[in-house]
Amino acid sequence: MNNKFILIFFLIFLSFCFIIFYKGLNNSNTYIPKISEEKNIPLFKAKDFNSNIDITSDKVFEKNSYYIVNIWASWCVPCRKEHPLLMELSKTQSVKLIGLNYRDKLKNAKKFINELGNPYSQILIDNDGMLAVEFGAYGVPETFLIDKNKKIIEKFVGPINQEIVEKIKLIIK
């Protein structure tokens, strides 16, 4: 009776281990960011790209307006690819684009903007990548949509595409 009980328990234990490992092996071991979670925008102080003057997040983001924060760098090839779409979005009146120049050389970044056009109403410098961390980003490009209550409502990892542009347009309509 006692041995039977131990055997049953052992079998249950083995099945439990099998299920856990089987499920674990199927799970991805790379980071998948949560993109549907609403978060407040971080409070920060950064340097303005054009004037080199310190500016706070309160001055950058005003209430009752939609914002798109785009993290970019001149050395980032996908950023070049998504740039025409950002130019398209910048023509939309109901949203302001804020650029976050990530770990870049000012000279190269200016060349990039002069060459491809400036879709941003303001560009902030993020030389050490700390500002990107405050936004919860882990690479370039990344794009955040911020609503009228200063909340991050959408996060797009990687270059944006036409589908994403349409989605953004639908939200800010």
Added chain:
Amino acid sequence: MKTIKIFLIIFLFIGLPQLKSNEKNDNLKNKILKNIRCLICQGQSVYDSESDFASSIKLIVDKKIDEESSEDQIYEFLREKYGDWIIYEPKLNKNTYILWLSPLLLFLFGGLIIFKKLYNQK
């Protein structure tokens, strides 16, 4: 010569606590960095990685320690930005109950079996 000696003693008295505090902060920083996963590397902690992401996180941890944030506050900050995945040692919550409690339950059950066997032998 005497003046130099006095200066050296004063310097040691002023400098030693500062050195000790720096060492304490460095130990805390290394402990935290070893427990943070580099999200863009395969199987590397932020401590081991030289990626852009890791160096930004190192700066953030440095800044937080300078601001006298506690270890838990730093983990909480990172967890809020990137989720539980960024910390190697997950916190006890409803998703990790099995992970934390199953070794303890198994240990107790094993102990119970051994105890029962020994008791029956008597």
